[in-house]
Amino acid sequence: MERTIVGIDIGSSKVCTLVGEVGDDGETRVIGVGQVPSRGIRKGVVINVADATASIAASVGEAERMSGYKIERAYVGLSGTHISSLNSRGVVGISRREDGIAVEDVDRVLDAAHAIAVPHNQEVVHVIPRSYAVDGQTGVRDPAGMHGFRLEVEAHIVTGSTTAIQNLVKCVEGAGLEVDELILASIAAGNSVLTETEREMGVVLADIGAGTTDIAIFIEGTVWHTVTLGVGGEYITGDIAIGLRLPPTAAEEMKVQHGHALAAQVSPDEHFTVPTIGGGTPQVVPRWKLAEIIEARVEEIISMVQQEIKRSGYDGLLPAGIVLCGGTAQLSGIQELGRDTFELPVRIGAPRDLYGLVDRISTPAHAVGAGLMRWSVTMDTRPQLHRPVPNLGGRFFKWLRALLPG
Numbered sequence: 072m073e074r075t076i077v078g079i080d081i082g083s084s085k086v087c088t089l090v091g092e093v094g095d096d097g098e099t100r101v102i103g104v105g106q107v108p109s110r111g112i113r114k115g116v117v118i119n120v121a122d123a124t125a126s127i128a129a130s131v132g133e134a135e136r137m138s139g140y141k142i143e144r145a146y147v148g149l150s151g152t153h154i155s156s157l158n159s160r161g162v163v164g165i166s167r168r169e170d171g172i173a174v175e176d177v178d179r180v181l182d183a184a185h186a187i188a189v190p191h192n193q194e195v196v197h198v199i200p201r202s203y204a205v206d207g208q209t210g211v212r213d214p215a216g217m218h219g220f221r222l223e224v225e226a227h228i229v230t231g232s233t234t235a236i237q238n239l240v241k242c243v244e245g246a247g248l249e250v251d252e253l254i255l256a257s258i259a260a261g262n263s264v265l266t267e268t269e270r271e272m273g274v275v276l277a278d279i280g281a282g283t284t285d286i287a288i289f290i291e292g293t294v295w296h297t298v299t300l301g302v303g304g305e306y307i308t309g310d311i312a313i314g315l316r317l318p319p320t321a322a323e324e325m326k327v328q329h330g331h332a333l334a335a336q337v338s339p340d341e342h343f344t345v346p347t348i349g350g351g352t353p354q355v356v357p358r359w360k361l362a363e364i365i366e367a368r369v370e371e372i373i374s375m376v377q378q379e380i381k382r383s384g385y386d387g388l389l390p391a392g393i394v395l396c397g398g399t400a401q402l403s404g405i406q407e408l409g410r411d412t413f414e415l416p417v418r419i420g421a422p423r424d425l426y427g428l429v430d431r432i433s434t435p436a437h438a439v440g441a442g443l444m445r446w447s448v449t450m451d452t453r454p455q456l457h458r459p460v461p462n463l464g465g466r467f468f469k470w471l472r473a474l475l476p477g
Contacts, residue, residue: 077134077145078443079127079248080256081239083282083305084398085109086126087437088134089444090142091427099445100427103138105130114282114301115150115256117238124245131246137428144249146443149196149239150256150283152301153232158201159184161224172205172214176222184226194236196253197229199294212292227294229255252446257285257297259442264396264420264435265289274391276420277376278438279399281305286376288385296383300375304399307368314364315356321346325361332369332404334362362404369405373412392416396438 073092076099080087090103107129111122131142161184165176185198203211205219214222236253243250261276270289278285281304288296304326312322329343341358376393380386392415395405400419409417421433422441432441 075140076444076447077142078148078259078440078446079130079145079243080148080259080437080440080443081112081123081127081242082109082148082150082280082439083112083114083303084280085436086112086130087440088127088130088142088145089432089437089440090134090138090140091425091444093448097448099425099448101425101429101432101444102427103134103140104428104431105132105134105137107133111242112282114152114303115280115299116153116232116235117242120238120242120245123242127242127248128246131248142248144251145243146251146259146446147239147243147253148256148259148439148443149231149236149253150280150285150299151231151235152283152299153235154196154229154255154297154299155193155231156227156229156297157187158295159187159226159228161185161226163222165220165222171216171218172222174215177203177215180222180224181226184224185228187228189230192233193230194233195228196231196236197227197255197258199227199229199258201225201227201293201295202291227297229258229297254443254446255285255287255297256280256283256439257287257299258294259446260285260396260420260438261287261289261294261394261442263422263425263442263445264394264438266423267292269391269394272391273385273389275376275380275389275393277393277395277397279303279372279395279397280439281398284372284376284397286379288380288383288389290385290388295385298379298383300372300379302372302375303397306372307365307399310364310368311361315345315354315361316348317345318348325356326365326402329358329361330365330402331358331362332366332402332408334359334366336404336407337362365402366404366408369399369402369408370412372399373409377413389415392418394418394420396420396435398436400435 076091078089086109088105091099110126111119117123161180163180203214204223260278270292273290276287284300286298308323312319337359344353
């Protein structure tokens with residue numbers, strides 16, 4: 072029996088809604104895509120509720136028309152520099168030793184790891200186990216069914232601003248949908264573009280979007296480190312607008328059509344024409360000049376990613392290298408520039424193992440959306456992943472008020 076899953080990637084440049092049908096064999100077929108320019112979102116957070124709600128509603132409406140489904144709920148991506156993460160440890164005793172470790176015991180030990188001091192304006196988004204230990208035996212992936220007296224877990228905990236989360240949920244609900252779950256964008260992207268081999272060996276996923284760069288480090292099959300940087304492709308566009316004295320829309324168009332991240336690879340004979348501010352005579356620009364502007368900013372972004380990798384302390388555990396995705400990863404030359412900077416293998420990641428309308432989403436820019444759509448399919452096969460429900464208490468009180476007289 073097929074079931075329908077929806078993922079909504081709410082980014083700084085676009086809102087993309089993907090609808091997929093999942094068969095009994097777990098195969099995901101894309102049947103609907105809705106993509107509109109994003110308004111009311113900056114650096115991954117809501118700055119205008121009305122505009123953001125309208126963008127989400129327009130994207131959902133487009134996906135509904137294409138798929139023929141009425142969308143009522145969705146998995147939603149979460150990003151922004153308000154995201155924080157830390158590693159925690161939990162320990163519990165096993166009482167029903169003759170039956171082995173139960174799923175309830177796994178939940179208890181994750182709850183123990185979850186019992187940390189979180190600032191009053193932050194809330195937990197994910198508690199992701201890195202590894203378990205049973206009676207001192209380390210490296211256990213799934214302890215359910217094992218016999219032991221003591222269960223321990225090393226967990227990666229992701230938190231986010233309560234205000235930012237509530238505003239995002241408010242916009243989605245304002246568009247007429249319920250939030251199945253909020254998923255960190257970098258984890259969702261890794262879910263769609265990384266191979267199991269890369270996740271096991273040790274790899275960095277860097278999703279370079281318009282307003283943010285979301286980073287996740289995967290080692291031994293799971294997430295060990297996450298962070299969001301407040302830089303992205305719109306900074307490159309801004310530099311182009313200033314350097315070539317262009318309107319922002321024209322600068323973005325030039326970046327997409329003629330951009331290159333390595334000026335040395337651009338022929339000095341290549342030129343293109345751009346409009347001028349005020350409608351004057353169009354100017355002829357050598358492509359190498361555009362590439363120089365882009366290269367400087369991309370170098371800065373890549374250097375910031377490299378610094379974050381070193382700060383994590385896992386830079387020596389990444390033989391699979393770096394996987395770049397997001398709209399900015401589509402820039403010509405960025406793979407070579409990244410390889411020279413990181414001195415590690417670098418590849419450009421696009422959604423994998425999808426069927427149906429794949430021609431519409433088989434680009435690095437749709438990594439997050441595809442990962443959200445496939446979330447419940449792939450995560451349900453990993454029972455050790457604990458997913459706290461976001462704080463959506465407002466919906467309950469709204470329902471309660473509707474029952475009260477007057």
